[in-house]
Amino acid sequence: MFESLKQGYLPRMYFPTRTIDPDKCTRCGRCFHACPTYGYRWEKGSVPVPVGYGGFEQACLNCGNCTAVCPSGAITMTGSFVIPSGRYRTMLEEKMDEPHPLGYGKGPYEEIEDELTDVERVIYRRRSVRLFKDKPVPKELLVRILEAGRFAPSAGNCQPYRFIVLTDQRLIHEFERKAMIALRLLKNFYLAKNGKRSRIKAALFGFMSWFMVNKLDPRPITAMEKADKTNGRIYYNAPAVILILKNRHGISNPDLDTGICTQNMVLTAHSLGLGTCYISLPMEPLSMPLMAGFRKKLGITSPFEAVTSIAIGYPKGKIDRPVKRDTPRVDWM
Numbered sequence: 001m002f003e004s005l006k007q008g009y010l011p012r013m014y015f016p017t018r019t020i021d022p023d024k025c026t027r028c029g030r031c032f033h034a035c036p037t038y039g040y041r042w043e044k045g046s047v048p049v050p051v052g053y054g055g056f057e058q059a060c061l062n063c064g065n066c067t068a069v070c071p072s073g074a075i076t077m078t079g080s081f082v083i084p085s086g087r088y089r090t091m092l093e094e095k096m097d098e099p100h101p102l103g104y105g106k107g108p109y110e111e112i113e114d115e116l117t118d119v120e121r122v123i124y125r126r127r128s129v130r131l132f133k134d135k136p137v138p139k140e141l142l143v144r145i146l147e148a149g150r151f152a153p154s155a156g157n158c159q160p161y162r163f164i165v166l167t168d169q170r171l172i173h174e175f176e177r178k179a180m181i182a183l184r185l186l187k188n189f190y191l192a193k194n195g196k197r198s199r200i201k202a203a204l205f206g207f208m209s210w211f212m213v214n215k216l217d218p219r220p221i222t223a224m225e226k227a228d229k230t231n232g233r234i235y236y237n238a239p240a241v242i243l244i245l246k247n248r249h250g251i252s253n254p255d256l257d258t259g260i261c262t263q264n265m266v267l268t269a270h271s272l273g274l275g276t277c278y279i280s281l282p283m284e285p286l287s288m289p290l291m292a293g294f295r296k297k298l299g300i301t302s303p304f305e306a307v308t309s310i311a312i313g314y315p316k317g318k319i320d321r322p323v324k325r326d327t328p329r330v331d332w333m
């Protein structure tokens, strides 16, 4: 228990190693822009440098997006993201690997892709997109995406969702600005000053981690830093955003239904040539008194509440390769 409390704030973390081959690097900065955590330092014309800050030795969640968007395959990642103990302990097998849908020993992925179904290809090629073209998404495509959500399975077919589509950039920016107030406060408080781990914060977060383990994980703090360092652009300048609301009175577990419904939309968007990124960062602020006026503006009233949102747009540049993922434990019985 003591270890758990001690590791509730800036727990011991081991990060993957990101290596950039300067001979291959085109210095385009796509890895810097696509990284959800501000995990690279980059200036125009230079080779990006993997970095950390505020007590994070490296700001890397192991998502592999930098490797997926690099046009020249200059980045390699080795190792896993590991928190070895405490409430935030990662429980993966720590074995990063490419997709092996046909079994190990058959691959690499690019070689077996032709043998896969269209659905499988969409699943393995989809990535979170954080670089969007300045081009609106036609309404017909947004309707098609929403329709895919509508046909998701839900407990007792209760369909406990509602959607809000935002395409007005002023409204999206207002949302970002307001949410950023709470996110910035939390993030600035959380990050270690001058690399020092405060005992008071350790005690406070350690204690709170017992009650709010899902909400105080250290990883999203780095995404808050990214948003703050990029002018509060939580939605990455996406031309469209869909907010997914759940009806709290839905049968059994409406969060699960809502997640399934959103993934239907995300995969459909990808199959239509669009890029998406789940964006949950502003959901907590949106539920706070601070944003009551904005909730009213969007027409969010009880029993509905926002669960997540997706940024949607045309990807800028190609995402060229599937990434590696860690492996969860599987027991066959």
Ligand SMILES: Cc1cc2nc3c(=O)[nH]c(=O)nc-3n(C[C@H](O)[C@H](O)[C@H](O)COP(=O)(O)O)c2cc1C
Residues within 6 Å of the ligand: 036, 061, 063, 065, 126, 127, 128, 129, 223, 277, 278, 279, 280, 281, 282, 308
């Ligand atoms: C529920 C949920 C919430 C997420 N929220 C954010 C977010 O607020 N900002 C962000 O940049 N990415 C967000 N992501 C994207 C994850 O960082 C991403 O899915 C993960 O790193 C794996 O990368 P991939 O989607 O490219 O495979 C979210 C993903 C999920 C599923």
